Amino acid sequence: MARVSDRHTKVVIVGGGPGGYEAALVAAQLGADVTLVDRDGIGGAAVLTDCVPSKALISTSDFLSRFTAADKLGVGFEVPDGNQGAHAHLRAVNQRILRLAAAQSEDISTRLGAVGVRVVRGRGVLASVDRVEVRDEDDGVVEELAAEVVLVATGASPRVLESAPPDGERILTWQQIYGLQELPERLVVVGSGVTGAELAHAYLGLGSEVVLVSSRDRVLPGEDADAAAVLENVFRRRGMQVLNRSRAAGVERTSDGVRVRLQDGRTVDGSHVLIAVGSVPRTTEMGLEKCGVELSSSGHIAVDRVSRTSARGVYAAGDCTGVLALASVAAMQGRIAMAHALGDAVSPMNLRAVSANIFTDPEIATVGYSQKDIDEGRVEARSVMMPLATNPRAKMQNIEDGFVKLFARTGTSNVVGGVIVSPRASELIFPVALAVQNRLTVDQLAATFTVYPSLSGSVAEAARRLHSLQD
CATH class of the missing domain: 3.30.390.30 (FAD/NAD-linked reductase, C-terminal dimerisation domain)
Known part of the structure; x- marks a missing residue:
């Protein structure tokens, strides 16, 4: 494809998730000089700790579930000792998931390198609308990057409850579950949105006893009511305990597990608890407001339908914008941003x-x-x-x-x-x-x-x- 400009516009992208790496690929294709600043690993949470791992876990659970329904199709699994069935070995399951995520990240990195994108490790901070500082773990500036176009695609992190600080052992966020070595005997999932419902389903299929704590009248309160009703009925029929209108007040460790306190005074005991109560944008301490980038009260970056922020030459994409928390939307926002910034044909985002x-x-x-x-x-x-x-x-x-x-x-x-x-x-x-x-x-x-x-x-x-x- 011919370059839109022979000027080699300097583009700096902060964040290597779908919004960032897809933007980098488009910008390089359009002839820009592209630098991507990333501190967590190419692919971001979508590839390393969220979409790819969770869907791989769910795929394993779904595969295992086929065996439980085999008798309805007239299929049996007889062995000499009379025992039958399949079992999940969580250590091996999680090792495979992490290998898969790492391989996907490496594939993306290879593709970025092949089109000439320079990747710099570190935390990107906007010193101005045309200058990005790369900082190390000690917050020291290791490099300054001149930019004619900046894209912020820093994503979001799991929201945690002050009354339930995660410890990575028994009290877990959705980013920490892949460190588990054994299948939770009784998993309490706090939060019945998409992440909570998906992971509750996954562990139920893997063989855990699951309790889903929902603060609303039904699971998936933001989704089609008929669809949510079907899913909740399936969950209950398969043995999941669903607690509607039950808001968690706190979590504490016990001698052999966890105890979840509900606001109405009830308690729910389990071996582990997964906190799935949404996410918060990673937009703090980035110099955004100083550069004139408007943030919402929740900390999300305000963008228009071509991913522009309120600051000249600064665009944003992905979960840090709060538009729709989907990897596909982040990628589209990033692609649209670069097409607009570099003068290519572009259609505004159609949600x-x-x-x-x-x-x-x-x-x-x-x-x-x-x-x-x-x-x-x-x-x-x-x-x-x-x-x-x-x-x-x-x-x-x-x-x-x-x-x-x-x-x-x-x-x-x-x-x-x-x-x-x-x-x-x-x-x-x-x-x-x-x-x-x-x-x-x-x-x-x-x-x-x-x-x-x-x-x-x-x-x-x-x-x-x-x-x-x-x-």
């Missing part, structure tokens, strides 16, 4: 076309407008929900839980959103995302061939039912 997935079993995938948006009048749309129980491929695969829900704008019949609850919903949401992104109608979606039998057939069937509901 209504973002697809997201919760990696539980079943998975919950969403895109576009939600049922809540419709109910609260933000969009006029019709909806239909198709249970997977009627799908022939679902019956063959012993899938008992899940559905496809589509939303179509009243009048135009354009597909404006959808929810899929199913195994591999992260793959099934793609045709719905294509329809939302390209403003396809339900008739266009319905007229597209699907394989028979297939789970995707329920997407087309839902579209056909929406056609029959047209005014």
Whole structure:
């Protein structure tokens, strides 16, 4: 690809997660002189301590869970001594996960080097809008970098409770769980958002007894209510104890585990506790406000739809912006920022076309407008929900839980959103995302061939039912 400019614009990127490394790749492709300042490892939390490790852990759990359902398919595992079943060896599981994460980080580093991106180890601090200081662990300045464009992509860290300080042994954040050598006998998960639900599901599948403490009326309070209800029912049916409307007040170590105190006076005992109550942006002590970068009350960097901050020449991407805590969104923000800064063609971020997935079993995938948006009048749309129980491929695969829900704008019949609850919903949401992104109608979606039998057939069937509901 031809360079947008032969001027070799100096770009400095602070943070090596998806927002940072994707931005670096685009900037290098567009002919810029790119330096990436990173202190935690290329790939950031997404690769090293969050997305890649957690989804690898969940994949292991899901693989193990197949054995528990084998008898429903007429499959048995008989051995001479009469014992059967599969078991998770957590030390080996975590060793594999960390090797996988390290290999992914190395692959990204190799790609950055191949396109000429210079990587500097250290903590990046903005001395001005056109100068970044690289500091070491003792906060000494080891290098100063001139910059015509700066991108801040420093991510976020797990939010901790003052009444439950993590110790990395029994009281854990989601970044610390991969140091466990043995499977928790009884894991108490505090927080029923995406991270809490995913990891509660993972450890339940691996064989732990799990208690999920939710301060809200249901798990996944920010997600589609029908989808959350399905998942909560599955959790309970598989033996998880779900405590709704139960806010944690503190955690203390006991002689052989932990005790979680709830605000209503109850206590929950366990061998370990995982604190999953959100994250905080890593934007302190970076010189941002001094340089005119506006921060929200929560500490997130305010950005527009092309990732610009309030300071000239300074962009931001990823979890430090608080736009959407998704690696895909961080990467897109970074790419858009560099295209805009370096004069390439660019389209502003379209959050209504973002697809997201919760990696539980079943998975919950969403895109576009939600049922809540419709109910609260933000969009006029019709909806239909198709249970997977009627799908022939679902019956063959012993899938008992899940559905496809589509939303179509009243009048135009354009597909404006959808929810899929199913195994591999992260793959099934793609045709719905294509329809939302390209403003396809339900008739266009319905007229597209699907394989028979297939789970995707329920997407087309839902579209056909929406056609029959047209005014």
